[in-house]
Amino acid sequence: MNHGLILPVLLPMFIGSLLLFGARLSMANKRILSLTATALLVPLSVWLMWQADQGDLQVYALGNWQPPFGIILLLDRLSALLLMVTSVLAFFALLYAVRGDDERGRNFHALFQFQLMGINGAFLTGDLFNLFVFFEILLIASYSLLLHGGGAERVRAGLHYVVLNLVGSAFFLLAVGVLYGITGTLNMADMAVRVAAANADQAPLLGAAGLLLLVVFGLKAAFLPLYFWLPRAYASASAPVAALFAIMTKVGLYSILRVYTLIFGDDAGTLANMAEDWLWPLALLTVGLGVIGALAASTLQGLLAYLVVVSVGTLLAGIALGTPAALSAALFYLIHSTWIAGGLFLLADLIARQRGVKQAQLVQGPALQNPHLLGGLFFIGAIAVAGLPPLSGFIGKLLLLRAVEPGLQALFLWPVILGGGLLTLIALSRAGSTLFWRVGLSQLDSAELDYGRLSACAALLLLSPLLVGLASPLLAYVDATVSQLHDLQLYRQIVLPGGAP
Numbered sequence: 001m002n003h004g005l006i007l008p009v010l011l012p013m014f015i016g017s018l019l020l021f022g023a024r025l026s027m028a029n030k031r032i033l034s035l036t037a038t039a040l041l042v043p044l045s046v047w048l049m050w051q052a053d054q055g056d057l058q059v060y061a062l063g064n065w066q067p068p069f070g071i072i073l074l075l076d077r078l079s080a081l082l083l084m085v086t087s088v089l090a091f092f093a094l095l096y097a098v099r100g101d102d103e104r105g106r107n108f109h110a111l112f113q114f115q116l117m118g119i120n121g122a123f124l125t126g127d128l129f130n131l132f133v134f135f136e137i138l139l140i141a142s143y144s145l146l147l148h149g150g151g152a153e154r155v156r157a158g159l160h161y162v163v164l165n166l167v168g169s170a171f172f173l174l175a176v177g178v179l180y181g182i183t184g185t186l187n188m189a190d191m192a193v194r195v196a197a198a199n200a201d202q203a204p205l206l207g208a209a210g211l212l213l214l215v216v217f218g219l220k221a222a223f224l225p226l227y228f229w230l231p232r233a234y235a236s237a238s239a240p241v242a243a244l245f246a247i248m249t250k251v252g253l254y255s256i257l258r259v260y261t262l263i264f265g266d267d268a269g270t271l272a273n274m275a276e277d278w279l280w281p282l283a284l285l286t287v288g289l290g291v292i293g294a295l296a297a298s299t300l301q302g303l304l305a306y307l308v309v310v311s312v313g314t315l316l317a318g319i320a321l322g323t324p325a326a327l328s329a330a331l332f333y334l335i336h337s338t339w340i341a342g343g344l345f346l347l348a349d350l351i352a353r354q355r356g357v358k359q360a361q362l363v364q365g366p367a368l369q370n371p372h373l374l375g376g377l378f379f380i381g382a383i384a385v386a387g388l389p390p391l392s393g394f395i396g397k398l399l400l401l402r403a404v405e406p407g408l409q410a411l412f413l414w415p416v417i418l419g420g421g422l423l424t425l426i427a428l429s430r431a432g433s434t435l436f437w438r439v440g441l442s443q444l445d446s447a448e449l450d451y452g453r454l455s456a457c458a459a460l461l462l463l464s465p466l467l468v469g470l471a472s473p474l475l476a477y478v479d480a481t482v483s484q485l486h487d488l489q490l491y492r493q494i495v496l497p498g499g500a501p
Contacts, residue, residue, distance in 0.1 A: 005124070042091055045083040045087040049077075055480075121138075230309060253312065260275040283314075299359070299361050300348040307385055314396075332396050343463075366447075379432075393464070401413065
């Protein structure tokens, strides 16, 4: 077995535990430990991505119990890609946090590592119950990270976030229990075989459990009508936490893609592709309502939170279309939207630090100390997130529009995506003109610009032109990822005697 497979889970788990038990360590030592562990995840994820690109599935059987009886971690191109996206985002978010944001509450670095443990574990697990377990780990850590820094607004947003996710966790457990009771397995590849062989009496219960899972994943991904927790939570969180949370919705979307391709995919008999009819209208409505929320936002963070909802709807549209071209476009857009959203949340905080009590409210305030530098970064982020050329958002949206066949779906998708992009541009233009042009004549004496924070923010935003430069090899990788994802026989070999690599 390739023991490197378990390191994305073990490394943050051990460092997080060490930071928790060493709570009295100096802040400098905590920062060194946390930054070192997070930085190591970047080359580790790139190496795993290279391993996955060889085309074989890699299975890590915990305790050497072979599937389907034991708990397994599964590395394929999809999980490796998302590990890389997470590690890059987390490194720059933490680099921003160590400039002082980590001092605003207790155990920030331990919680940050446990959050990474849960996210990485969710992407790697091949077991449905352990997907639930890793969901709970990342959610418990996110509860505390959301409240990091205190404040009444964070407590209110945190309460809604906790209650809704506890309900979602209960539904998740019910759905897993029903699926286990009928199929007798929790291994996703083995469950796919048994669902495909289910008789007519079992199909209704399996379908009900599958739809209940869709509700749970929809709550995590934050699409209509389950997105209402996200804008307040993301807008209230501290900047590095909000940046890290940019990957959280992608965990829900990943789960939808994994479960409804493998377990309820093309070979699931009467339950084949059961989610597609639900996902398509929900995707388009999510984009529309997300854009309306962005137009109505009163703060820059609130606007960005609604743009996360818009990106969720766009990604969901690609998943709902279900064609290889649409899924490839969605995966490329996922990378772009995650990194750019993270960078914009950091930028919103940099702007707020120069506006005093006005912070990032979209009202007239004092002149910024560094309007050209911050304005340039805002311009890059705005045209990237709106999908204008020549940045990566344009490539992602263009690929998605080209993926839809002429007909009724194209008639709905093109106006929604293009209209959503136009309204996003209007919302960002309104915000930019308020923050950079409608300003007073004087600057605040307390205005600051920390170049460590600036570097972390700029690095994330400048990944957009980098994605354009690397578009050819990256698109080749995501095309291979989609082909592998639809090779269901490859995944089912995992549970055959001697089939696990």
